[in-house]
Amino acid sequence: MRANNLSVLIVDDNVHMLRILATMVRGYGFDEVHMVQDPADALEVIKSTPVDLIFLDYRMPVLDGIEFTQLVRNSHDSPNPYVPIIMITAHSEPSKVRAARDAGVTEFCCKPINAQTLYSRIVSVVNKPRDFIRAPNYFGPDRRRRDDPHYRGPERRHDRMQDDIDNIMKDDTVGF
DSSP states (O other), rough: OOOOOOOOEEOOOOOHHHHHHHHHHHTTTEEEEEEESHHHHHHHHHHHHHOOOOEEEEEEEOHHHHHHHHHHOOOTTSOOTTTEEEEEESOOOOHHHHHHHHHHEEHHHHHHHHHHHHHHHHHHHHHHHHOOOEEETTEEOOOOOOTTOOOOOOTHHHHHHHHHHHHHHHHHTOOO
């Protein structure tokens, strides 16, 4: 992974955590690191500065990480709704992880963090980006990380792919 041309935004209301994360990501080679304690200020940063990756705390006053993510993903004036968002938080109960996933967070990292775990999350979003999905109540990275061969419900990936192939083959305007 080459990070020297990527811009990072860190949003955390704890100044010590901001400094720790900034030190870590600079150590990975990120040159441009923006640190913000207020999510409202972070929204202004992403509107004025291209950002390639966001690190975000879950619980902050006024606007929390879930609400911030939803604004980045769904606001009509969001400059980059596809930006990877890594949530870093001490609130790691399953309900919080699901809420983050359902808001459009790309990766989730529990505090206290270590350099290896953080690096693996960065590599994941940079080198293996997931497709984005738009559904009636969701916009964000595909929440399914693997194809479950035992899943038989609606919207099975294989069925959808097969339907697409069948439709292409029926369309006589498509030449192979």
